Amino acid sequence: MKISIGIDIGGTSTKYGIVSPEGKVLFQGSIPTQSEAKFEDFIKILASEIKKGLDPKEHKLLGIGVGAPNANYHKGTIEHATNLRWKGILPLANSLEDEFQVPVVITNDANAAAVGEMIFGGAKNIKDFIVITLGTGLGAGIVSNGKIVNGAHGLAGELGHTTVNYVNGRFCGCGKRGCLETYVSATGIKRTVYKLLADHTEDSELRSVSFDELSAEMITKYALKDDFIAKKAFEYTGRILGTKLADTVVHSDPEAIFIFGGLSLAGDLIFNPTKFHMEKHLMPVLRGKINIISSQLQNQSAPIIGASSLVIDMINEKESEIFGN
Template sequence: MSQQLVVGIDIGGTNTKFGIVDRRGNILCDGRMLTNQHEEVTGFLEELHGHLALLIEQVGGMENIKGIGVGAPNGNFYTGNIEYAPNLRWKGIVPLAKLLEEKFGLPTVLTNDANAAALGELIYGAARGMKDFIVITLGTGVGSGIVANGQLIYGHDGFAGELGHIIVIPGGRLHPGTGAHGSLEAYASATGVTKTAIEFLNNRPECKSLLRNYKPEEINSKVIYEAAIKGDALALEIYEFTGQVLGAALANFVMFSSPEAIILFGGLTNAGDLIMDPVRKHMEENLLPIFQNKVKLLFSELKESDAAILGASALAWEMKD
């Protein structure tokens, strides 16, 4: 049984999810913790070690673990560092792979969290059998993993595919984490959708909406979704606007790499057709005819908590013994 398991860790801006995975992609046990309650990475590592030590004990101890794979915002596959992640409280360069190796005594490999999700889709999910596809993660931020000719695209420095930070509305909404104006993440993330709702409410005081029953700090993507499924016109317009911005951006991505599919993953996809229909409409409208009606637009087939854990675990299986 020695070294037949790996640890997969998905670090998000809000939550960190982790699990023990076997070679067939079964998550034997898992857990989660808050990422954003730790101002320093040392406190985060202490809590993570406590959780994982219990899980590793459940599966027979450290001798059964081959290594650790990690997906993290701005994670650099080449260096093992998290570098200047705008959605994390730990600023600058954090040598996370090295710190985890020291903490657990296990070899550790790290990549961007969206790249990990793409690996999860490639091996276990909607992208099985595909050689060209893009995964877009719609969570606290907007991430992306690009696979072309069967290979994950890292670029020369490990940071290729930061599609969430392309500028979609020049001079538009400020992204507080990066200082950029008008980036995709500022509009198409769960955070961005919430900001759109508050802007619409403030700019249209005469417009009736179920969202006016909430204080601004109480409005989130779940509240907006619940209003939309009740037919609230303003909530539906929020999804239309978000779909317009995201759909146009996806059209650009299609014309860049001509993928077989774009797979949407993350909390915002819980809105289903409310987000998918306007995204598809605006993507097709912005494509050249040679690209229209060729690209599959899919939701992830994996549970949100599983995809990035499985992708991160796939990294660990690739490590040399």
């Protein structure tokens, strides 16, 4: 069977899997990302774990796709990732090619999610769409005319660093203030809950939770239980996301926007204010034309499937290049 490997490198854990051409995960696991002091040792452990699932008789390995923070698609490197312990420029693609002797393609996690949505998810017949990933930060994979927009420096889709408030916005890890992801992300909604707890006097079960203990899952759980502060936090988040999406939409004019990540599991609580405020601020001729929907790759294996789909996308690209010459 022709298979590909998908790897999702996150700040905390690295997930990996062996994926069939139909997007079925045949084997998977995870290791802690930060346990090794040296990047080369991390790669060795990761490779040996993955090889446990590879059957040389059964499997024909086509390639490896990796979603990683600060991934440079053009160079195959991770560059100056603030969430990883290894500093500088890491030769990710070369290291994995040495281990497996197959082509390796890397991109940021949002682009991996977008390719996954296109090949295995809700965007199978859609040529122009955006996937917004809401995790520790906010990322976006922008697909235009069936292709990922990578950009001149491989940084297209960094919508988390558009600005919501230039004057006295929240401080962002990037060095700016007022960035979208300081409001709209798993971390952003925590900050919003704390702002609302400061502003309002209503009772809330969230008053007994410390900032460190608080999680986006917890806020979702309490919002679904009708907690005033938790519900208001989703309204606030959706208002800012929707307002900024009205600007995003006139850049690439997508048919649909998919929201990926834990926050999207709050359903109407996040989708209703997002849709309302996007429509309100949208160029009138586009009103009613753009769907905002939940990603259809919402499960534990989604990052692996997304990353593995990069291999399929790469092969499709190569074939069209060969025939194009």
